[in-house]
Each structure stands twice: as structure tokens, then as C-alpha cells.
Amino acid sequence: MxxxxxxxxxxxxxxxxxxxxxxxxxxxxxxxxxxxxxxxxxxxxxxxxxxxxxxxxxxxxxxxxxxxxxxxxxxxxxxxxxxxxxxxxxxxxxxxxxxxxxxxxxxxxxxxxxxxxxxxxxxxGEFRMGAGVGFRDLIAVFVGTGIGGCVIQGGRVVTGATGNAGEIGHIIVKAGGPVCGCGAHGCLEALASRTAITRRVNKAIRQGLPTLLSERVARKGGRLKSGDLAEAVAAGDHVAVKEVRRAAKYLGLGLGSLINVLGPEIVIIGGGVAGALGEPWVELVRDAARSQALVDPSGKIRISLAALGDxxxxxxxxxxxxxxxxxxx
Ligand SMILES: [Zn+2]
The missing domain is CATH 3.30.420.40 (ATPase, nucleotide binding domain)
Incomplete structure (x- = not known):
């Protein structure tokens, strides 16, 4: 209680x-x-x-x-x-x-x-008033410029011996992968955040691949908003679809590993990227996570969009x- x-x-x-x-x-x-x-x-x-x-x-x-x-x-x-x-x-x-x-x-x-x-x-907040109401063991992950996380077990936020634990964005999902803001290589944040997706889109543009995002990226000095990505995906843009799927796959791998360790009742996915790309993107994350989650053979653990936004x-x-x-x- x-x-x-x-x-x-x-x-x-x-x-x-x-x-x-x-x-x-x-x-x-x-x-x-x-x-x-x-x-x-x-x-x-x-x-x-x-x-x-x-x-x-x-x-x-x-x-x-x-x-x-x-x-x-x-x-x-x-x-x-x-x-x-x-x-x-x-x-x-x-x-x-x-x-x-x-x-x-x-x-x-x-x-x-x-x-x-x-x-x-x-x-x-999501645990007490949003998508996590009614559960006691949760993982929440917020995907935007970076990736932040929160682990709740038995109704308590797990912050570890230092008070700072819960950094889901900095688990390594690709050894020797791209460098992260934290200095390490291959962190989840470096493969699945909006910053990571934007970096890949810029690379595709440099390689001359056609994409609806070229003009927008040029206008915004190389940056993209989550809404820009969502629009391009909705229009079937190959580069956008490919990079968003790739990010979903890595996020799912990271979450699948966490599910194996923690066995939560629900995984909540929020943040600007999740909000803009919505349920179809969460479905991709869910598929990747479930392919990884040994501890949940019947797919009982829920993987849901966050409910409270800002x-x-x-x-x-x-x-x-x-x-x-x-x-x-
Ligand atoms: Zn990192």
C-alpha cells in the first residue's frame, strides 16, 4: 500500500x-x-x-x-x-x-x-497518475533528445546506493557503437534517441539518398523535430522509415534485456519521439523487446505508450x- x-x-x-x-x-x-x-x-x-x-x-x-x-x-x-x-x-x-x-x-x-x-x-508521475496506475513493478522510458528512464519496484523508485540509478539510456546495446553524450560507445541513447535518428538521417542525406527530410534538415541546421520524423514516416519516406525502425529495434533490445532482469508488469514508453510516432512505433519496439524477453514467453508484460505527456x-x-x-x- x-x-x-x-x-x-x-x-x-x-x-x-x-x-x-x-x-x-x-x-x-x-x-x-x-x-x-x-x-x-x-x-x-x-x-x-x-x-x-x-x-x-x-x-x-x-x-x-x-x-x-x-x-x-x-x-x-x-x-x-x-x-x-x-x-x-x-x-x-x-x-x-x-x-x-x-x-x-x-x-x-x-x-x-x-x-x-x-x-x-x-x-x-506515470506510475501514480498515468499509464502505470494499478501496477507496482514498472519500467518507464522517455525517448526525446536523449533517453531517460525510471525503474519502479514494489511501488518505489529504484535509485540505488548513489541516488542516481535508473539511467536506462546508457545501457550498451551495441559494442563499439556510436559515441554517446556521456562519452561511452553504443549506449541506447546513441542508437535510439531523436539525436541518434537525426544523425543517421544526416548521414543518409550526405550519401545522396533521396528523402523528404533533406530540405527540413537544411533549414534547421541539421536538426529535426519528432513531428518532422512522424510526417516523413506517414508519407512513406524510405530514409525516415528505415531509421525510425532501426531506432525502435535498438530500444526494444534494450528494453527486452531490462525485462529479463527486472520482470516488470508494464513498460511505459513516453517522450517526444514516442508521442509523435505513436502506437505503430511502439508496436515495433514491442516486437523487438518480446523477441528478447526470455522471462515472458506468453507476452504477458504490457508495453504501452505514456499517458501524461508534459x-x-x-x-x-x-x-x-x-x-x-x-x-x-
Ligand atoms: Zn551514454
């Missing part, structure tokens, strides 16, 4: 490299107000803290509440983190190092603050904070 919780509203904060999302969540898990603002990622820790507080104030105004009404705050942050002290040890996206966000935000808002990895809180992070952060600080024993 989950701890019973009660009491006044909490705020969930999703701190990303480009935007800050906040939502005020009632004790009954209703969303009372929300706000969004750009992250001043080039301006340092003090500016980021000010922007967070301002965005929380805007969400409180939207909910017709004040800071003094808040019982707790939860932040989903890029990491690595020291979750005990709420410190962001290092973040390239935010340009900070050793930023004691938890302590400083707690002083500013006048309530306890939990800081947890952004993807782990997103997975927790709200997973704020909801997960809010609920995690409430359960940490307000649980009734």
Missing part, C-alpha cells in the same frame, strides 16, 4: 534546460493551477532560482493561492544530484555546478523541498514531495 497522504496543496516543478513548468496539486491530486517560463540557463544559479520562484508564484496566482498555502515542493531536475541535500552536482544544460537548489528554494518558498532526477519524477514531471514531482514530507504513518 502507498502511504496515505492528506493536507494542503503542494507544488511540482519540472526544471528543464529550456523551460520551467510548475503545477499546484491538491491533496486529492487535482491540478489547481499552472505556469511556465523559459529557463535562464546562461545566467547562472541565482537567476535560475529567481525564475523558479517567479514561476511558482504565477502558478499560485493561477490557483488563487499564496506561498504560505504550500505544504511542500518537489523539483524534477537534470543531474547528477545529491538527493539527500537537494544539490545539483553538475548540469551542462543548466550551466551549474554544486547548486544547493533544495536548500535555497526551501528558504524562498518557506516549505520543505525535494529534488529528484527529472526523468525519475516523470516515471513516478504533465508527467510536474505531477510526479508534486506527488513525490507530498509522500516524502506529508505521509501519515
Amino acid at each position: 502507498l502511504a496515505q497522504v492528506d493536507g494542503p496543496p503542494v507544488v511540482g516543478i519540472d526544471l528543464g534546460g529550456t523551460k520551467i513548468l510548475t503545477a499546484i496539486v491538491s491533496a486529492e491530486n487535482r491540478l489547481l493551477g499552472r505556469a511556465k517560463s523559459p529557463t535562464p540557463a546562461q545566467q547562472g544559479a541565482a537567476a535560475i532560482l529567481r525564475a523558479i520562484v517567479e514561476t511558482v508564484d504565477n502558478a499560485l496566482a493561477d490557483a488563487r493561492l499564496a506561498r504560505s498555502d504550500l505544504a511542500a515542493a518537489g523539483v524534477g531536475s537534470p543531474g547528477p544530484l545529491d538527493v539527500e541535500t537537494g544539490t545539483i552536482l553538475f548540469s551542462a544544460n543548466l550551466n551549474v555546478r554544486g547548486f544547493p537548489l533544495g536548500t535555497e528554494l526551501s528558504q524562498a518558498l518557506g516549505c520543505p523541498v525535494l529534488v529528484q532526477n527529472d526523468v525519475r519524477v516523470g516515471g513516478y 504533465d508527467a514531471g510536474v505531477l510526479g514531482a508534486a506527488l513525490m514531495a507530498r509522500e516524502r514530507f506529508l505521509a501519515i504513518a
Whole structure:
């Protein structure tokens, strides 16, 4: 059983490299107000803290509440983190190092603050309010610019001895494969993220293969959005179809391996790529995962699309904070 919780509203904060999302969540898990603002990622820790507080104030105004009404705050942050002290040890996206966000935000808002990895809180949001409701053993994976993951066992997020475990994007699925943002070769993220697919599409264009994406890639300086890929796939573009299938295969291999180790009840797939390519893409991932999953011969383990979209992070952060600080024993 989950701890019973009660009491006044909490705020969930999703701190990303480009935007800050906040939502005020009632004790009954209703969303009372929300706000969004750009992250001043080039301006340092003090500016980021000010922007967070301002965005929380805007969400409180939207909910017709004040800071003094808040019982707790939860932040989903890029990491690595020291979750005990709420410190962001290092973040390239935010340009900070050793930023004691938890302590400083707690002083500013006048309530306890939990800081947890952004993807782990997103997975927790899906577990408590999205595609994972009713399950206790889950794997959530979010495929976008990178690949993030969250493992939940017995209703608890598995974060390991260091508090930072759950990095599904950095399991190796191809020895000696392409270099990953983390420096290793052949990580799942380097083969199945939007960044990985885009790199392959650019390579195909350089090789002179015809694709509807050439013009778009040229216009966007080599970049693609998930929606661009989805459009090209829908139009039957050979390059797009091939690369998207390839990414699905590697994602399925990674997830199949995880299924063999963890035996979850459900695997939830979210993020921009999954959202744009939808169920047909998940079907490809499912096929590859099942071909790998020894522990599930009858195909009982569900592999489903995420349900909450961008709200997973704020909801997960809010609920995690409430359960940490307000649980009734
Ligand atoms: Zn990696």
C-alpha cells in the first residue's frame, strides 16, 4: 500500500534546460493551477532560482493561492544530484555546478523541498497518475533528445546506493557503437534517441539518398523535430522509415534485456519521439523487446505508450514531495 497522504496543496516543478513548468496539486491530486517560463540557463544559479520562484508564484496566482498555502515542493531536475541535500552536482544544460537548489528554494518558498532526477519524477508521475496506475513493478522510458528512464519496484523508485540509478539510456546495446553524450560507445541513447535518428538521417542525406527530410534538415541546421520524423514516416519516406525502425529495434533490445532482469508488469514508453510516432512505433519496439524477453514467453508484460505527456514531471514531482514530507504513518 502507498502511504496515505492528506493536507494542503503542494507544488511540482519540472526544471528543464529550456523551460520551467510548475503545477499546484491538491491533496486529492487535482491540478489547481499552472505556469511556465523559459529557463535562464546562461545566467547562472541565482537567476535560475529567481525564475523558479517567479514561476511558482504565477502558478499560485493561477490557483488563487499564496506561498504560505504550500505544504511542500518537489523539483524534477537534470543531474547528477545529491538527493539527500537537494544539490545539483553538475548540469551542462543548466550551466551549474554544486547548486544547493533544495536548500535555497526551501528558504524562498518557506516549505520543505525535494529534488529528484527529472526523468525519475516523470516515471513516478506515470506510475501514480498515468499509464502505470494499478501496477507496482514498472519500467518507464522517455525517448526525446536523449533517453531517460525510471525503474519502479514494489511501488518505489529504484535509485540505488548513489541516488542516481535508473539511467536506462546508457545501457550498451551495441559494442563499439556510436559515441554517446556521456562519452561511452553504443549506449541506447546513441542508437535510439531523436539525436541518434537525426544523425543517421544526416548521414543518409550526405550519401545522396533521396528523402523528404533533406530540405527540413537544411533549414534547421541539421536538426529535426519528432513531428518532422512522424510526417516523413506517414508519407512513406524510405530514409525516415528505415531509421525510425532501426531506432525502435535498438530500444526494444534494450528494453527486452531490462525485462529479463527486472520482470516488470508494464513498460511505459513516453517522450517526444514516442508521442509523435505513436502506437505503430511502439508496436515495433514491442516486437523487438518480446523477441528478447526470455522471462515472458506468453507476452504477458504490457508495453504501452505514456499517458501524461508534459504533465508527467510536474505531477510526479508534486506527488513525490507530498509522500516524502506529508505521509501519515
Ligand atoms: Zn551514454
